[in-house]
Amino acid sequence: xGSSWFTFNLGxxxxxxxxxxxxxxxxxxxxTLLSGLIDEFLPSRLMLRFLPRSRFWxxxxxxxLGLIFPxxxxxxxxxxxxxxxxGLPISHAMAYMLAAPIVNPLVAVSTFAAFRxxxxxxxxxxxxxxxxxxxxxxxxxxxxxxxxRILRPRLIASLGETHDHDGPHALPVRRRxxxxxxxxxxxxxxxxxxxxxxxxxxxxxxxAVNQKIILPFAxxxxxxxxxxxxxxxxxxxxxxxxxxxxxxxxxxxAAAKLAFLVFGPMMDLKLIFIYSSVFRKRFVLxxxxxxxxxxxxxxxxxxxxxx
Amino acid sequence: MNVIASGLRTPIVLxxxxxxxxYFCITNRIASYLHPSFHxxxxxxxxxxxxxxxxxxxxxxxxxxxxxxxxxxGGGWLSTLVLIVPLIAATTLSPSEFGIAAVQNRGTVQxxxxxxxxxPRADDGRAKIQLVDLLYATAEPSMREDFENRNIEIVGxxxxxxxxxxxxxxxxxxxxxxxxxxxxxRPVSVAVQSDRPADFPAMTxxxxxxRATFPFENGRRTALVVADSVTEVEAPAxxxxx
Numbered sequence: 389x390g391s392s393w394f395t396f397n398l399g400x401x402x403x404x405x406x407x408x409x410x411x412x413x414x415x416x417x418x419x420t421l422l423s424g425l426i427d428e429f430l431p432s433r434l435m436l437r438f439l440p441r442s443r444f445w446x447x448x449x450x451x452x453l454g455l456i457f458p459x460x461x462x463x464x465x466x467x468x469x470x471x472x473x474x475g476l477p478i479s480h481a482m483a484y485m486l487a488a489p490i491v492n493p494l495v496a497v498s499t500f501a502a503f504r505x506x507x508x509x510x511x512x513x514x515x516x517x518x519x520x521x522x523x524x525x526x527x528x529x530x531x532x533x534x535x536x537r538i539l540r541p542r543l544i545a546s547l548g549e550t551h552d553h554d555g556p557h558a559l560p561v562r563r564r565x566x567x568x569x570x571x572x573x574x575x576x577x578x579x580x581x582x583x584x585x586x587x588x589x590x591x592x593x594x595x596a597v598n599q600k601i602i603l604p605f606a607x608x609x610x611x612x613x614x615x616x617x618x619x620x621x622x623x624x625x626x627x628x629x630x631x632x633x634x635x636x637x638x639x640x641x642a643a644a645k646l647a648f649l650v651f652g653p654m655m656d657l658k659l660i661f662i663y664s665s666v667f668r669k670r671f672v673l674x675x676x677x678x679x680x681x682x683x684x685x686x687x688x689x690x691x692x693x694x695x
Numbered sequence: 696m697n698v699i700a701s702g703l704r705t706p707i708v709l710x711x712x713x714x715x716x717x718y719f720c721i722t723n724r725i726a727s728y729l730h731p732s733f734h735x736x737x738x739x740x741x742x743x744x745x746x747x748x749x750x751x752x753x754x755x756x757x758x759x760x761x762x763x764x765x766x767x768x769g770g771g772w773l774s775t776l777v778l779i780v781p782l783i784a785a786t787t788l789s790p791s792e793f794g795i796a797a798v799q800n801r802g803t804v805q806x807x808x809x810x811x812x813x814x815p816r817a818d819d820g821r822a823k824i825q826l827v828d829l830l831y832a833t834a835e836p837s838m839r840e841d842f843e844n845r846n847i848e849i850v851g852x853x854x855x856x857x858x859x860x861x862x863x864x865x866x867x868x869x870x871x872x873x874x875x876x877x878x879x880x881r882p883v884s885v886a887v888q889s890d891r892p893a894d895f896p897a898m899t900x901x902x903x904x905x906r907a908t909f910p911f912e913n914g915r916r917t918a919l920v921v922a923d924s925v926t927e928v929e930a931p932a933x934x935x936x937x
């Protein structure tokens with residue numbers, strides 16, 4: 389039974405599917421409630437006033453925001469959707485979205501714990517630094533693209549509708565809270581739909597594919613890095629726990645594990661679906677390919693230096 | 696009528712999710728899915744979802760009257776079904792533990808180098824030890840001294856030995872080592888040697904009592920339990936080890 393590369397079992401699938409839903413939904417709720425409050429209570433001009441005027445520094449600041457406002461990859465999408473709606477440049481939001489699931493204190497602690505005895509300090513610093521650098525590079529690269537090539541038409545159309553309720557004509561707080569609740573619930577159901585589809589596909593792969601088939605690829609740097617990134621995409625793990633899984637792949641070089649830990653929180657099967665609630669499908673696929681190539685090349689280069 | 700029905704879709708979805716999450720918490724089925732540190736979050740989420748269901752039912756969102764409205768007022772019945780049916784179906788179908796196919800696909804960890812680094816634990820004098828302790832003991836001399844040739848009792852699931860069983864008197868006993876949820880569960884196993892044939896269905900829960908030994912096999916130190924008795928038991932309340 390175990391020798392086949394693909395063995396689907398409905399019970400295993402249901403179990404993995406439910407466990408990811410149960411783990412992820414609280415963070416989706418948190419993210420969408422926050423998005424509702426942002427929609428109703430964060431004035432656009434206040435947010436824009438505090439943003440660095442330079443595009444470069446704005447992206448750098450966005451990529452570091454996870455240190456102050458840590459968010460996981462599931463909860464962050466509704467938040468950045470709302471921030472974009474409020475006028476935050478897409479490149480800044482993209483930097484926050486890609487970096488925050490890696491560049492945050494929880495992930496630093498879990499990575500350190502998982503790699504204790506395997507150069508934990510260096511590995512943790514490398515993971516956070518590479519996550520930050522890739523998020524900044526990708527965000528700067530997309531900053532020149534027209535909005536219509538990035539965002540879904542529905543979101544572009546709704547950009548003009550965002551309205552601030554502060555000032556002398558502010559609505560009563562109770563009505564604003566009700567409005568925030570409706571915004572949050574809309575976001576929750578919207579993202580939940582994509583989350584369910586993504587988790588379902590990821591659960592098929594994480595339970596049915598025999599992971600031993602990847603072991604022969606461990607001895608070649610190029611194949612090892614690509615394989616570990618592919619695995620991260622398929623397993624769709626939470627960024628706070630993925631380091632513990634990466635650490636178990638002892639046959640693979642450290643650079644391949646690093647690729648797993650940087651690529652996974654930025655792009656996986658469930659995220660492809662969740663991102664599709666904000667971005668155009670073609671853009672999401674392009675982003676996936678770009679991240680795969682960029683992180684892959686950096687990690688292969690690191691592997692050649694002996695990492 | 697259609698307006699009422701479409702207005703009810705959101706509360707129905709929220710209520711379904713809230714009730715299902717609440718069901719997992721109340722029945723403690725959640726213990727088979729998530730690390731204990733996530734349980735409180737699930738309780739809170741269930742309460743929030745039920746409150747939101749009530750609030751959205753009592754305070755429905757006003758319909759937009761303007762033609763250029765681009766708000767998204769929830770999907771149709773198809774998306775409502777996608778939001779509800781897989782959750783209920785999986786809740787009904789899930790056995791709350793992995794079967795042998797998933798365990799074999801993930802591959803069992805039999806070497807402490809594949810586990811997070813050993814963290815010393817206080818000696819509370821327990822006779823029951825976790826399976827993972829035996830793996831740590833293979834690399835930690837002080838733990839090995841504590842366990843070597845001592846009578847121990849471990850609980851885990853039966854897995855037929857696939858390798859390292861020349862005399863046909865060994866099997867593996869496996870537990871799921873979890874960091875966050877079952878999706879990141881890693882099967883951890885040790886070998887058991889038994890005089891009596893162990894002929895259980897795969898993944899049967901067993902209690903093994905016997906002696907802990909740490910022989911050198913194939914050039915590395917391994918954990919091997921020499922069993923005095925092997926008995927079938929009910930699954931423990933907490934099937935994971937952390």
